[in-house]
Amino acid sequence: MTIPIGPEGLHDNSELPPLTMFGPDFPFAYDDYVKNPAGIGSVPQEAFGTRVAVIGGGLSGTLVARELLRMGLRPVLYEADQIGGRMRSVEFEGHPGVTAEMGSMRFPPSSTTLFHYLDEMGLSTTPFPNPLADATSSTVVDLKGDKHFARTIDDLPDIYREVADAWARTLDEHAEAQALTDAIRKRDVPAIKAIWGDLVKRYDDVTFYGFLCQSDAFARFALREIFGQVGFGTGGWDTDFPNSILEILRVTCTAADDHHRGIDGGSQQLPVRLWSTPVEGAAHWPAGTSVQSLHDGGVPRPRVMDLRRTHPDNFTVTDKSGRIDTFPSVVFTGQGWMLLNTIRSDERLIPIDHWTAIERTHYMGSSKVFVLVDRPFWKDIDPETGREVMSMTLTDRMNRGTYLLDFGDDKPGLICLSYTWADDSLKLLPLDATERMDLMLKSLAEIYPNVDIRSHVIASPVTLSWETERDFMGAFKANLPGHYRYQQRLYGHFMQDRLPPEFRGFFMAGDDVSWTAGWAEGAVQTALNAVWGVMNHFGGRTPEGNPGPGDVYDDIAPIELEP
The missing domain is CATH 3.90.660.10 (Polyamine Oxidase; Chain A, domain 2)
Known part of the structure; x- marks a missing residue:
């Protein structure tokens, strides 16, 4: 069972602070950063109107474009299909408002930075009917032909409670889950770094299943089997069994698997509104300017076919229409594998170690x-x-x-x-x-x-x-054992002052780069990293009293494992 929290992401004891997706790998308060009235940063006046290519019109890409516009830059968005990415909501003809969520459909309240943008875009949410959730009238568990009706876990046979208790015990005894969760609640960065750093060193090469097997609480195969098929929170976990246990711990200790909410009217509304809603108070641009209004015909440019570096420090993009254009900076927010096959990509875009990290990416279907x-x-x-x-x-x-x-x-x-x-x-x-x-x-x-x-x-x-x-x-990235080093490279890529000059100016954001792939909060956080990176690339800075992720990176950076 996931770490128990009460409504709206609060612990049952309301005196405790909310549990949010604050770390654990990079414990930076993105939610406070974006809420600061001073803003998240600015670029020099001479950079106003500078064009930046943003490849991918999902949540991360539309957010990058919006925040770059707010700074006075001119984002040029490329999208191969439709605005939304994996926030894809399908309506049925003649039935407006009834949407099938083909990708993202449930969002934990601990995604506080995401919810900031939902609020900014005027979107509301309602509880999502997960198994045994308060919003779910009833749940039926059907295993091996045996059917059980339940409104709460206490309505299920005793073995299900035994499985839930085994999971809670395993988390606490082998992953210091309660201590880590408490530290995340309090935003106690030294405690988070100490606990999580130890877990990374111990478990980088351990699968989820191997983690369960080392626990006396899961000594019986029957318990592991039921846990895999049914689980608690969103359902069964056995499809995750081959993945790194670190992937699972990031979810459980930040309440990413609890008290989910759906976006009324469909999740695709968020990237669509980030694209189409005017950015009030933007530097350089007149009132009423939106990302969409900066594009010919109000549509993004089509699929990118070719992406390469050109002299002196530029990037040349060829799209499906045959149009060739050149930019001083590019933000790529699509799935990393596209750089290996569907886009002809210049190997000089990123260092070889980063290419290796992309090649090793493991996607969940x-x-x-x-x-x-x-x-x-x-x-x-x-x-x-x-x-x-x-x-x-x-x-x-x-x-x-x-x-x-x-x-x-x-x-x-x-x-x-x-x-x-x-x-x-x-x-x-x-x-x-x-x-x-x-x-x-x-x-x-x-x-x-x-x-x-x-x-x-x-x-x-x-x-x-x-x-x-x-x-x-693939639906989203899920690291396998031994992939921590690859993830660290991709996540920290926006810190380009430590890269050779010939590899600067190209930034990656989105699900692949995030520590919490599969959760929209990760796409938001990496988008903000890329925005900071572009701002810094053009000589910009964050306001006094509101440092950005790059300003404090060295102080709270993800731990480094030995090569």
């Missing part, structure tokens, strides 16, 4: 299947049991996780028939949307034999497997 139904029929009460006819479902069948999304009794409902990762996602690749729907309905019919889900379906299913998307090749 992910698939979703959604159907639109005529109403939230799952709230109907079965006269025989007195319970809802259908519940949020965790199962070892092909669905793995089935989520019920209610937009109101008088509106259609939405069912995420299946949300899977890694090997479970690969099992679906040969199937089209209808075949996937049929497979999931077959599995659910075994769990709910008296519920005719198909009779409620009113639109064609929608599906997406991120590993087959040309511009992503």
Whole structure:
């Protein structure tokens, strides 16, 4: 079970400060940084209007572009598909406001920097119906043909409580979880650095599964099996078992897996609004200027095909239309693998060790299947049991996780028939949307034999497997054992005063660069790193009393492991 916290990301004891995604690798207060009324930085007047290419129009790219505009620079955004990236919300024709979240769909309140921008863009959130969450009326756990109905964990058989207790005990005994969480709450940087530094040294080469196996609490295989298939928080964890345990500890000790909220109207609204909403009070630019308004026709430039360094210190970009343009700086926010295959990339963009880090990147695949139904029929009460006819479902069948999304009794409902990762996602690749729907309905019919889900379906299913998307090749990065050094290189790349001059001016941001890949907060934080890097590249600075991530980097930098 993840570290217990109360509503809105607060510990049950309201006297304690909120648990946020403050570190642990780089404990910098990004939320305080962006909220400071003095702003996050400025560039010299002679740099006003300087064009900076921003490649990728997801959350990180649109945020970079917006903050560069605020400083008086001129971002030029390239986007291969559509504004949003993995914040992709699909609407059903004739049913506005009912959106299928094909990528990011749930956000922990501990993502405080993300929530700053949600607030700035006027977006609201509501609790997301995770298994056994307060927002979830009921949950059904179906394993090996045995079905259990529950409103809380106490409604499940004792072995599930035993699994939850084993996880809590393992975290505390082998990862100093409570001490680390307390330090993160208090933003006690020395304590965080001491505890996390020790954990990195101990566990860099250990898988999630290996971490469980070293614990006496998980000595029984049956407990590890149930934990992998069901887990607690968002569901099963076994698709993460081959990944580094450090990836999991970053999630549990920052409450990234707790009390999730969905963005009303769809998550894609955030990058779209960052792109289209005027930036008030921007340096150099007149009132009403938005990133979008700086682009011909109000659309981003198309897919980047070629990216290279050119004399003296410039970057030349060729896009799909054949247009060739040159910039003094570039921010790349796409998946790193694109620099290896879909974009012809100059090897001089980054040092060889950084290329190695990109080549070693490990992505998690992910698939979703959604159907639109005529109403939230799952709230109907079965006269025989007195319970809802259908519940949020965790199962070892092909669905793995089935989520019920209610937009109101008088509106259609939405069912995420299946949300899977890694090997479970690969099992679906040969199937089209209808075949996937049929497979999931077959599995659910075994769990709910008296519920005719198909009779409620009113639109064609929608599906997406991120590993087959040309511009992503995976849902998100997940480091394997031994990858810490690679991650450190990519994350710290924005600190370019320590790079040879010939490698400066090109910045990376986004999911691949983040310590918390798969969470939007990481995309936001790395975007702010890149903005600081560009600002510094053009001779800018942060205001007095509000140092940026680069100003304090050496004091709180991620630990370095021996080569």
